[in-house]
Amino acid sequence: MATAEPSHGAREPDHARRFGAIWIVSSLIATPLVVLLVGPIMPPGGGSEQAQGHVTDNTVLIGMATPVLLLVLTYLIYAIVYFRQPKGAVLEGPAVSGNSRVQTSWIVITSVLVLTLAVYGTVRLTADGAGGGQGPSPAFTPSASGKKLPVQVIAQEWYFTYRYPTYGDIETPHLVLPVNQMIELHVTSLDIIHSFWAYQLGVKADANPNVDNIVFVKPTKVATFEVRCAELCGIWHGYMFDHGRVVRPAVFQAWIAEQRRRFASTHKYLPPFSTKYIPEPTRRGG
Amino acid sequence: MSVLAKKLLGIGIGVAIAAALIALYVAAWATSAPPTISAASGPTAAGVGSAQLTLQTVAAIGPDYSPAHPDWVSYLVREKGRWVHSTIYRVPAHSLVHITVLQYDGDSGLRNPFMAQVQGTTTGMMAVDGKSTDSINPEEASHTFAVPQLGIFVPLPGVPEEAPNQCEFAPCTLAQAHRTISFTIRTGAKGRFRWQCFVPCAAGWIDGNGGPMQTLGYMGGFLEVV
Amino acid sequence: MNTVAEPATPVPGRRPLWRRMIGFNLLTAVILGVAGYYIGWFIGHEIKGASFDFIDDTDENDVALMLAYIGGVIGFLVGLGFANYPFSRMLGKPASLREKEEEGVGRYFGLCTDHKVVGIQYLVGIGLFFFIAGLNAMLIRTQLLHPVPTFVGPNQYLSLVGMHGSMMMGMMTSGILGPFANYFVPIMIGARRMAFPRIEALTFWLLMAAGFILTSTIFFGGFPTGWTGYQPLNEQAVMGMDSYIVFFALVGVSMTLLGLNMIVTIVALRAPGLTWSRLPIFVWSVLATAVLMVLAAPMLIGALTMAALDRTVNTGFFIVSAGGSPYLFENLFWFFGHPEVYILALPGFGIVLELLPVFTRKPLWGYRLGVAGMLGVTLMSFFVWQHHLFVSGINAALRPFYMLSTEIISIPTGFIFLCVMGTLWKARARFTVPMLFCMGWTFNFLIGGLSGVFLSDVPSDVDTHGSFFVMAHFHYTIMGGLIFTFFAAIYYWVPKMFGVCLNEKLAKIHFWSLFLAFNSTFMPLFVLGMKGMPRRVSTYNPNLQGLNVWVSISAFVIGLSMLVFIANVLYSLVIARVPAEANPWDSKSLEWQLPTPVPVNNFERIPTIENDPYEYGTPLTPPPRGAPGMAPAGG
Secondary structure, three states, X not given: OOOXXXXXXXXXXXXXXXXXXXXXXXXXXXXXXXXXXXXXXXXXXXXXXXXXXXXXXXXXXXXXXXXXXXXXXXXXXXXXXXXXXXXXXXXXXXXOOOOHHHHHHHHHHHHHHHHHHHHHHHHHHHHHHHHEOOOOOOOOOOOOOOOOEEEEEXXXXXXXXEEEHHHOOEEEOOOEEEOOOOEEEEEEEOOOOEEEEEHHHOEEEXXXXXXXXXXXXXXXXXXXXXXXXXOOOOOOHHHOEEEEEEEOHHHHHHHHHHHHHHOHHHHOOOOOOOOOOOOOOOOEOO | OOHHHHHHHHHHHHHHHHHHHHHHHHHHHHHOOOXXXXXXXXXXXXXXXXXXXXXXXXXXXXXXXXXXXXXXXXXXXXXXXXXXXXXXXXXXXXXXXXXXXXXXXXOOOOOOHHHHEOEOOOOOOEEEOOEEEOEOOHHHEEEEEEEHHHOEEEEEEOEOOOOOOOOOOOOOOOOOOOEEEEEEEEOOOOXXXXXXXXXXOOOOOEOOOOHHHHOOOOOEEEEEEO | OOOOOOOOOOOOOOOOHHHHXXXXXXXXXXXXXXXXXXXXXXXXXXXXXXXXXXHHHHXXXXXXXXXXXXXXXXXXXXXXXXXXXXXXXXXXXXXXOHHHHOOOHHHHHOOOOOHHHHHHHHHHHHHHHHHHHHHHHHHHHHHOOOOOOOOOOHHHHHHHHHHHHHHHHHHHHHOOHHHHHHHHHHHHXXXXXXXXXHHHHHHHHHHHHHHHHHHHHXXXXXXXXXXXXXXXXXXXXXXXXXXXXXXXHHHHHHHHHHHHHHHHHHHHOOOOOOOHHHOOHHXXXXXXXXXXXXXXXXXXXXXXXXXXXXHHOOOOOOOXXXXXXXXXXXXXXXXXXXXXXXXXXXXXXXXXXXXXXXXXXXXXXXXXXXXXXXXXXXXXXXXXHHHHHOOOOOOHHHHHHHHHHHHHOHHHHHHHHHHHHHHHOOOOEOOOHHHHHHHHHHHHHHHHHHHHHHXXXXXXXXXXXXXXXXXXXXXXXXXXXXXXXXXXXXHHHHHHHHOEOOOHHHHHHHHHHHHHHHHHHHHHHHHHHHOOOEOOOOOOOXXXXXXXXXXXXXXXXXXXXXXXXXXXXXXXXXXXXXXXXXXXXXXXXXXXXXXXXXXXXXXXXXXXXXOOOOOOOOOOOOOOOOOOOOOOOOO
16 A cells, blocks of 8 residues: 655654555464364365365355455554544645556456456366256266266255156155265256255255256265255245255165155156156146 | 424324334234134043144135135134134144044145155054045145144045035035045144145146245144144 | 405415315325226226136236226326426426425425435435335344244245335435435536436335335235245235335336436536546446446336236246246346346445545545446446356356356455545544444445355355345445445435534444444354355244344344434434534535525536545645635625
8 A cells, every 4th residue: 555655744654564564464364264263164064075165165265355354454443543633633634646556456466366266266166066056958067987866856835855766766755865976966846946955065056947957966974964945935935944864875775765665655646757847737726 | 382393293293103003003914823723632541642633624715714815725723613714723742633634625636746645644644534545646635734844744635526515615514525534643842833735726826826825824834832 | 355455576475274285295196196096906807808817716906906006106196296297398388397496394295306305305205214124124133033933924024024125125226316316416516406307306206106015015915025026936926916016116117217317417417627537426426326227227127017917917928837937037137136236335335435535634546446446336237147046057157257257346346445445545534423434334345245255156155145144245235335325425414405413422322333233233144144044034943043133132233223313313403403514524525515505506606617526635735715616606
């Protein structure tokens, strides 16, 4: 913030140098502290590869935000302390109306910062879609080899059910996923827009009627996770939640077998598996 | 007191009264809810209490119960021999709750056929007109009684269209065409859980899912476990 | 019979009350509004046909309600006298601005074409709806005191959320442009009036009609969609949804007209010598906002017209099974919706940069940069709307572009911060109440802006989208941005508008309680969002209750601090009435050089502008007193 020389005599301290020092020192102290202390508790935890990626991204963002926050914040405090009107006096400030060097460097620095963030975000996003719903033809598919397990999420007013096309198209009322297996979630809706949010897995995808919204996620921890609806869907929106589980593959196989037994009697009525459904009534119910 | 001050005082009092009336109206609107109806308590066996909840579903609630929306499909609950228009039911915790639904509405079919499966009752079954079953044909579903957070899903088959003596609007009597569905649930810890219908039964609404499906007191409510 | 001879030149005396009640005034407007409402209602019930069968099934007549609202608005406007001018012109009578000349308190309650009267009408009218929307927020926070609440029902809760959101996002678009731009832009540019005075009055009365219509939703079952009105939930909703649609469409019309009027006024009515580089920065921000309004609001009107047709005459723009798409509504809505949030934010930038030079006794640092920042935001805000749809499943391949454009918008926003910091550099700052609110803005908008970076980053947005994090973010930018500058403007300009000082002690209590309670309310909401609490829910994970109770109590403190403000206004304007100095802040801006109250035609002679607007500070110019930049008025 170096501007013109102080115009109020030699008593005036070198504000630019002093403020710069305060800012740099406080940033050098605060930024590592924030990254080390706040970073690990950033959401959504380590439930999946994607969730771990989000923690890294959130940590990078908060690490970059800290010096910016401190710049403005310490400046405000500094200004309030040093750049006050003396009590009772009516003094005019220096008539400085700009400084092209400061302005140019501000523009350059913010632009570089912003472009860095955008490039970083793009790199992270293009790896596997970062747990966000990508629609019917995903632009960003994970490069990892191995078969992906497709699982369909069917949103309806006001409950999520799930179908496993590789296991005889069975439908279940809860979501159970095998650990360390790349999952291909197909999120769709039978009526209005919902949003499937598996918090600990770092997954969010809108459930649109007649749309197949694909998400890739690889759970890495045997644990339960929270499923919530994240798009306002009417009276029971807030109550549209459930718990899912990530389990070991053997447990998953046993669970699938149990579900097939349990829901055998309605299975025959289910429509053939499809990435999207338009059930009756199609318009005004009667 | 100057004239201006008197005028201002008068205006101030008028505004205050108007504001108070509006606030009262808004408060009444915001907190209005159907009455909470307790299930009738039943005998205790082996230390487990029991309660009986009797419900009715009708194709149209009728002008007696709802002058503004007489054509809306609805649940009713029996309390002390009367049919009450409410969907907030209070049942005891850690008890067996026997629920009987008198179904007077015709079938409209499930949006998701999976909901035709009975889940969460004590036996995994329900009795339809005395016959035990664990599922119905989804096409025949008229409504469901579902408490998703408790894992309870009970499909309710509708009255066939050709049945004589159909009930037009509430309250319906036992003499009219109906089906009787009964099942028992075991309640756990205390809590307040929403329940709803999963059949798109709201006639005239997009996807059959508006109006009564999205209004407390018709096709959804709370199960208060106390 | 009055036998006293009439004086030769009749003194414009007060006519008897009954005589004054007849004519084009608010009373007539309400009567004609009610009549128009019932005419529309009646016509709506007469319409029959195969495609209207659903009306009998649903017991809800959307057609009748839509027509009733439209009829009511037309009746209301005719009653106020908006039809007089076009009709008298059609009959070949000369144009007149007679509405402006009327004196007395009565002109505040009817059609008045004096831009200063409209400004005060706006201030009071918007204040009223701001108060109602604030009460909604109090009810919402009361509900969220408990994880499984029983205070209000689920239907009413969503209606409250929707009313709070729509009222704040709809009415407050004119929060600064309505009162302060209408009042001060003509004065600041040395004009006697706005370019279209009748349209100016129309925007205000349309907005009032809209606000009343939105509030009337509680008679028709409320609406469940929140302020976004997403399809197809919109189409499943009861008649209360029609209130939302008509409300927002009317707000859209009001915004478009307000914007057009501002653009034309600023472009065409500037005083001689007021070049673009001498335009006060507040006027620049108004111009930028007006451009956004004119370009964005028609999109909203279009989208809502389609929604209204879907609900009433069974078209299928947004219904999948009829070949429509909910994505269409999302895109149309956010193409309006994102510029909309800058419509809310930009006037705040202008207020802060306008006030800072006065209180720091320095010229505005980086005037051109500030203007560039505002214009940059204006331009960029049309290229970011799909960041609201990052997880919607649409256009995944375009996400890097929208991430980039969204992050680029922080560059011009950063210009504003640089201007603020540069103006504060070595300042002689007086921390008066308006200045405190500007400082509050700087802090709040900083937090709001930095949290916005998380939302613009797609991987991070996957966690925070649709959660309380978003809610906290836009409350920091809109409440922390717009409302803080709204209050800064009130404290700054009330001495000019009303000739009375606001009590400074109460004002400082108001600022500090608001600032602390605001941060104490919305800072924890970031945490709640990151812990997985979605927006617009009336039930939540019980382990989040502690923070929610904290937030609710802080929100109630915000409510109390607003009561302090109301008490201050009532005390200062009604009881104490301490006359204000002509120029209490020692400002060099044009409006402070005029006498208080400002004459009906502002300037006896249109001034010639010869200086830059912010000639504060010692070394470069001698401290001019009196009327700088203005030829001596009145000869």
